[in-house]
Amino acid sequence: MRRLLFLNGIKAFEAAARSGSFAGAGSELNVSAAAVSRMVHLLEQRLGVALFERKANRLVMTAAGRAYQSGLTPIFDALASLTAQVTAPASVRVLTIGVGPTFAMRWMIPRLADFRQHEPDIDVRITTGGAAAPFGDDWSCGIKLGDGDWPGLVAEPLFAADLLPVCAPRLAAQLKRPGDLRGPSLLRVAHAAEDWPLWLKAAGVARVSARGTEFQYYGHALQAAVDGLGIAMGIRPYIDDDLAAGRLVAPFALSVPKGMRWYLVYRSFRTEQRDFAAFRRWIIRAAAEPAARGKPGKIHRHAGRKNRLKNNAGM
Template identity: 70%
Template structure:
């Protein structure tokens, strides 16, 4: 059991010792100087120890008072900080966004700084479970590639997504037109096996085999393309920053 004799008196003493004045302590505690003096005297009576040396124009802690104040002030500082954190946690808005890892790294995270400037009071939490992961009940919202027809969910279009082949700048001179891809290494993504066949069919390319290395996510394939391993299919605007920076 904690033996704390008189909490209001302890607060009054700590404030008076820190300010060196009953009047300034009274302003902080929103009471009168006489009330502060009375609470301190009650505390001294319960402790059986004098905490202040009182003179006409000066308030000075006794050795016991100095020791007490040195220990109390950091405790009250920590209590004030903890209280503020708890108060903030009850009012802070949390936005949990579920996204695929490639979208998070290539598009969303680079734009978070500007979002925080516009909405500093929102606690953003990014969670990824893979592009093919379902929407989770714990998410506030999700950003997913598709046509927006998901049962039980409301969807709004963010932007049109276009699939385009990309490679490192060093490989680009040898790839002037779609048919040149026949002699290139085509990088594949495991959860999107139809991407290359569909793109080649739309581009009028026949008898081409996507037999290059396979990756789990688009982001991995795009990094391999940046490193000159081959040609990847990138989703615009996911890759717009890479194109602007000359990485692809």
């Protein structure tokens, strides 16, 4: 039989731990700070452990408090989401996806029409905040680039993040080998300063350094490349559609792993929700589909072995 201890006290503790004060918890729960303090104190007595250290003008959680709160918050989030799902009108089905702005523009939005064909009743809402944005409490799921280690989240791999230079066709015609690259023409992305050195080292052109225009996002650099401003370091899957359409070409076949992957991230309770389950099935299938038609052959780096390079200017 399930044994639940003093739910009001648990709610009071979780709200105080999350807000950092009894007053903040009281405002959220519509009770006084003193009432929250009493409920938390009773909870501590029933548990037999201290959850807070009471200090002047602030609360400090004990190790037991931190452990308790880290488990409780996802449970309350799941309960709130389940309640919203059960009480929402049957006609309202909302899926909120957190992605970076470039991923949204370069991959997600062009494919949403396909998802809508499969699930016309689901209202997809995209929120963007960049690669460093924390996972939002109101997100159904997110798509993030990294190593797959996000505490409290399930991370399922979608794509490898491979790097290869791309440019407009007229510029590609001037590039016969990596040694033809010149620093001032190599477009940069501010938060990915390691991309060009990584690729250039693999190509055996360490004497060249990227000194072209710097942009905040990959999407900006790729658009500049489409417009002929220079050569951008492309990252998959951002470049696949442009390569397929011929807006960009890859002058060289060398493709270098960035050392990270793209992941679908979500809280474990989402797997029980039909709308998220439908989206998860769709995106895993979409990610597994062949990338841009006519992409260059992929050659990974191998320690101690010189990489073979092929001219691919006609793509």
